[in-house]
Amino acid sequence: MRWPLFLRNQIMVRLLSVCIYSFLGAALAVAYEPEQPVVDINGVIITPYDIARYTEFNLAAEARLSGLERERALLQVIENLYVLRRAAQEQASQDYLPPEQLAWVAGYERTRYAAIRYFDANRDTLSDSIDWEQRARELYLSNPEGFSTGKRVDVSHILIEIENRTFDEWVSLVQDIRTRLSAGESFEALAVELSDDAASARKGGALGPIYKGQMVTEFEAAAFALTEPGQVSEPVLSKFGVHIVRLNSLEEATLIPFDRVQRGLEREAKESAQGSLKEQSVLPFKIEVGPSIQTVDEESLREVVLRLINTDW
Numbered sequence: 037m038r039w040p041l042f043l044r045n046q047i048m049v050r051l052l053s054v055c056i057y058s059f060l061g062a063a064l065a066v067a068y069e070p071e072q073p074v075v076d077i078n079g080v081i082i083t084p085y086d087i088a089r090y091t092e093f094n095l096a097a098e099a100r101l102s103g104l105e106r107e108r109a110l111l112q113v114i115e116n117l118y119v120l121r122r123a124a125q126e127q128a129s130q131d132y133l134p135p136e137q138l139a140w141v142a143g144y145e146r147t148r149y150a151a152i153r154y155f156d157a158n159r160d161t162l163s164d165s166i167d168w169e170q171r172a173r174e175l176y177l178s179n180p181e182g183f184s185t186g187k188r189v190d191v192s193h194i195l196i197e198i199e200n201r202t203f204d205e206w207v208s209l210v211q212d213i214r215t216r217l218s219a220g221e222s223f224e225a226l227a228v229e230l231s232d233d234a235a236s237a238r239k240g241g242a243l244g245p246i247y248k249g250q251m252v253t254e255f256e257a258a259a260f261a262l263t264e265p266g267q268v269s270e271p272v273l274s275k276f277g278v279h280i281v282r283l284n285s286l287e288e289a290t291l292i293p294f295d296r297v298q299r300g301l302e303r304e305a306k307e308s309a310q311g312s313l314k315e316q317s318v319l320p321f322k323i324e325v326g327p328s329i330q331t332v333d334e335e336s337l338r339e340v341v342l343r344l345i346n347t348d349w
Contacts, residue, residue, distance in 0.1 A: 075114055080121045087113050093149070134348070158317040163306065171309075172301035176294050183292045186248060190284040191259045192241035194226060195233040197277040210271050210278055217268060223282050232277060241282070255279055262286075 068074065068084050075082040090113055091104060104110060176183060194213060198206055213226055224240030231237040248256060254274040262269060262283035269281040 075118060077118070078122065078125070080118055080125065082114055082117050082121075086117055090117055155314055155317050159310070159313045162313045162316055163309075166309070168302045168305055169298065171305040172298050173294065175301050175305060176297065180291060183297055184289045185287075185292065187260065187289045188245050188247055188287045189259050189262070190245045190286070191243050191262075192223060192227065192282045192284060193233070193236065193243060193255075194223070194231040194241055194280045195236075195277050196230070196280075197232040199277075206278065210280070213280060214271070217280075223268070242284070245287075252276070255281065259283070 070085045070088075071083050073081045073083055074087070087110065196206055196209055196213070201209070209230070213230060216226060217223060224242075227237050227241030231241055233241075236243055246256075246259065248260065250256070251259065252274045254272050258269040258272040258279065258281050262281065263286075265283055265285050267283050269279075272279045272281065
């Protein structure tokens with residue numbers, strides 16, 4: 037029985053992959069030269085030079101070293117190259133694609149690759165002329181709140197829940213707490229005795245340091261309105277009940293030093309500038325072609341292009 041072509045090709049690729057890995061495993065001690073074949077099977081030759089160029093073409097510069105250091109990364113590159121070249125070899129023998137189409141695609145890919153290299157080189161040249169530290173500093177100074185630790189307050193509270201109490205009962209209890217605080221009783225002792233927040237009551241009402249956005253709005257407003265350690269708020273109503281809040285200490289917002297965020301800001305500035313740098317590279321060419329584009333009859337051109345798309349090469 038004759039196997040279908042696609043199945044024979046799949047089996048061949050798998051078998052050859054095994055051969056490739058076995059060949060490499062037996063040749064670990066070889067000192068390869070740039071043009072020395074690493075693989076030479078069925079007329080497909082792969083050299084260290086091919087592997088280097090493939091890596092350069094398919095991986096960004098910053099990812100090449102780490103990418104090749106991964107286990108079996110080089111073996112995978114060899115397999116990829118072999119599969120590509122064998123597929124191209126099969127195509128040539130089976131004549132799947134017209135020569136005209138192959139020639140156009142090859143020319144297009146050469147042009148595309150050359151253009152990418154040009155844009156990359158031009159972008160790097162433009163990038164080298166920019167003071168990225170200054171750009172980073174401008175980002176830093178334009179958004180001081182984004183690089184601030186934020187104001188922090190350390191507070192304690194006594195919570196009186198409204199549930200299971202009549203209005204008169206909880207009003208009387210709140211007034212009693214305020215009277216006893218005014219008389220000099222310990223806030224901690226009253227929290228232990230009367231607070232309905234069991235977790236903080238065990239610690240004398242202490243909640244610890246908080247930043248804005250951590251607590252319910254009413255509590256937060258009361259806590260951050262306090263300005264002196266030891267100051268106690270008026271009773272504050274929230275969905276949890278009535279709070280009496282004491283400020284233990286506060287730490288004003290501080291600006292994070294520039295040198296701690298500089299590298300990240302420079303990276304952010306470079307990433308945001310990529311589009312602009314490329315646009316600077318292509319702008320002269322757009323200006324060159326602009327007048328000619330304006331003379332094109334788009335409707336007539338569309339008709340011809342659509343007709344060509346639906347015809348053979």
